[in-house]
Amino acid sequence: MLKVAVPNKGSLSAAASDMLREAGYAQRNDPRELVLQDEANDVEFFFLRPRDIAVYVGSGQLDVGVTGRDLLLDSGAPAEEILPLGFARSTFRYAARPGTATGPQDFAGKRVATSYAGLVAKHLADLGVTAEVIRLDGAVETSVRLGVADAIADVVETGTTLRQAGLEVLGEPILRSEAVLARRTGSAPDPAVDQLVRRIQGVIIARQYVLMDYDVRAELVQQAVAITPGLESPTVSPLHDRGWVAVRAMVKRHETNRVMDELWELGARGILVTGIHACRL
Numbered sequence: 001m002l003k004v005a006v007p008n009k010g011s012l013s014a015a016a017s018d019m020l021r022e023a024g025y026a027q028r029n030d031p032r033e034l035v036l037q038d039e040a041n042d043v044e045f046f047f048l049r050p051r052d053i054a055v056y057v058g059s060g061q062l063d064v065g066v067t068g069r070d071l072l073l074d075s076g077a078p079a080e081e082i083l084p085l086g087f088a089r090s091t092f093r094y095a096a097r098p099g100t101a102t103g104p105q106d107f108a109g110k111r112v113a114t115s116y117a118g119l120v121a122k123h124l125a126d127l128g129v130t131a132e133v134i135r136l137d138g139a140v141e142t143s144v145r146l147g148v149a150d151a152i153a154d155v156v157e158t159g160t161t162l163r164q165a166g167l168e169v170l171g172e173p174i175l176r177s178e179a180v181l182a183r184r185t186g187s188a189p190d191p192a193v194d195q196l197v198r199r200i201q202g203v204i205i206a207r208q209y210v211l212m213d214y215d216v217r218a219e220l221v222q223q224a225v226a227i228t229p230g231l232e233s234p235t236v237s238p239l240h241d242r243g244w245v246a247v248r249a250m251v252k253r254h255e256t257n258r259v260m261d262e263l264w265e266l267g268a269r270g271i272l273v274t275g276i277h278a279c280r281l
């Protein structure tokens with residue numbers, strides 16, 4: 001039975017379970033449930049702290065796990081990313097009070113608070129900066145006001161938390177993170193893992209794309225398919241009226257309206273957009 005680690009709390013938890021449910025797996029209904037056997041799919045899910053997932057996967061006790069790229073790198077565990085999942089996107093950045101530093105090179109001899117001590121210690125070491133890394137569990141932004149640190153390194157999404165704490169980001173992000181599927185580094189190919197990956201890829205594609213159908217005059221079909229090239233090649237079918245053809249292509253969901261405008265301008269009509277429920281490409 002394939003053993004899969006799923007975050008039990010925090011930003012990753014609900015989105016990870018939603019994705020697995022969409023991929024056809026059973027997920028828990030009670031947040032206190034720690035292990036769930038999905039007999040039909042021959043998978044066992046272990047609901048664990050997101051920070052611990054890389055450790056379990058790296059040790060080989062569990063086959064794969066969902067965690068954050070930042071948490072994975074911070075753990076230092078022998079686990080590697082096999083698929084980015086497209087949710088829990090964030091940046092990991094340094095921040096300080098305005099005017100106190102221009103970048104991490106100014107941290108020499110200073111204190112930097114973070115919940116990602118592994119990541120930050122390595123980043124500063126790579127830059128050749130000797131600073132004290134203060135490990136905190138969360139709400140790191142408050143540490144500067146309370147005098148525990150001179151700067152912080154933390155997850156930034158909208159930047160609201162930083163602004164409210166009177167801090168500003170310094171330099172470029174240390175890392176761009178999102179939820180990822182991770183596996184023990186160098187583990188042997190496993191058809192059960194490949195099947196899980198294909199199912200999840202199907203969900204990611206189904207979320208990213210819509211199906212677009214439209215009719216267009218036959219002489220305009222080349223121009224139309226240039227607007228909707230699809231993933232490989234759009235389907236073009238004859239219509240009863242020989243002067244027209246029907247085209248079906250996958251289109252990026254966020255481009256739907258721009259593409260419809262362009263098709264309409266070209267003379268396409270009967271443009272229909274349908275969501276993709278599931279797919280395997």
Ligand SMILES: Nc1ncnc2c1ncn2[C@@H]1O[C@H](COP(=O)(O)OP(=O)(O)OP(=O)(O)O)[C@@H](O)[C@H]1O
Nearest residue numbers: 009010011012050068069070088089090155157177
């Ligand atoms: N505001 C946010 N927006 C997007 N991703 C976030 C945000 N906060 C945390 N993450 C991501 O979630 C993962 C951290 O998981 P974790 O469970 O610690 O989340 P959390 O929301 O900080 O939980 P908690 O604060 O309850 O410990 C990391 O990959 C991180 O990049």
Ligand SMILES: O=P(O)(O)OC[C@H]1O[C@H](OP(=O)(O)OP(=O)(O)O)[C@H](O)[C@@H]1O
Nearest residue numbers: 138139140155156157158159160161162
């Ligand atoms: O840029 P923003 O949109 O404000 O989001 C970033 C904040 O979200 C997370 O905090 P969380 O609520 O998880 O609290 P924590 O610091 O205790 O982990 C993260 O640690 C940042 O503090």
Ligand SMILES: [Mg+2]
Nearest residue numbers: 010011138139
């Ligand atoms: Mg948090």
